[in-house]
C-alpha cells in the first residue's frame with residue numbers, strides 16, 4: 001500500500017485537474033450555446049491544450065503509461081513468479097549485504113545501477129555479474145530525464161557505459177529511468193542505443209524511513225503473479241544511504257513469497273516469457 005501522503009498528493013492533483021477540465025469544458029459549452037465563434041475557438045483551443053498537457057504529464061510522470069513509449073512493467077500473470085529489482089546502487093555496505101542474502105537464498109535479481117556509484121564500487125558490480133545477476137543502466141547521475149534533450153540523455157547513458165567499461169557490458173541492454181520519469185526524446189535515444197525500457201509492477205516507497213516492520217508489510221502486501229518488485233539498495237546514488245531496514249527484512253520477504261509458492265526469476269527470463 002502506498003503511504004497516505006502519496007494518496008493525498010495524487011488525489012489533490014487529480015481533483016485540481018478535474019476541476020480545471022470541467023471549468024474549461026463548461027466555458028466551451030457556454031460559448032457554443034451563445035454561438036460566439038471567437039469564444040468557441042478560444043475555448044476549444046484551451047480544452048485542447050489542457051488535454052495535451054494532461055497527456056504529456058501522464059507520459060512524463062507515470063512509469064508504465066505505455067504510449068507512445070512502451071516499458072516492460074510486468075511478467076506473464078499466468079506464472080507464479082516474481083522478479084526482484086534493486087535501484088540506485090551500488091551503495092556499500094548494503095549492496096554487498098544484499099548480495100550475501102541473495103547468494104544464501106539462491107535468488108536472482110536485477111540491479112539498475114548509477115554510473116557515479118559504479119565508479120565508487122566497481123568490485124561490487126563485478127560481483128553482481130559474476131553471481132548471475134542482471135545489471136542495467138540507471139543513468140550516470142540519477143537526474144530526472146523529463147526536461148533533458150536527446151544529447152543530455154545520450155550522455156547520461158554513455159556516462160554509465162564508461163563507468164561500466166572496466167567491468168563489462170551487460171546484456172541484454174536494459175534501462176530504467178530515474179523515478180520512471182520520461183523525456184519526450186527518450187524513445188528516440190533508446191531506439192538508437194539499443195536499450196529496452198524497464199518499469200516496475202510494484203513500488204513500495206521502500207526508501208521511506210518507516211522501520212522494518214512497516215517495510216515488511218509493504219513488501220508482502222498484495223502479491224501478484226508476474227510482479228516486478230522495485231527495491232532500492234541505494235538512494236539516488238548518494239554514498240552510504242542507510243538501507244539497514246531493507247537488509248533486515250529481505251530474507252523474511254524472500255521466505256514469505258516462497259511460502260506462498262512464488263518462484264524468483266531473472267528479469268531477462270521473465271521478459272523472454274520463459275521459465276529458467
Ligand SMILES: [Zn+2]
Nearest residue numbers: 087088178179
Ligand atoms: Zn532511481
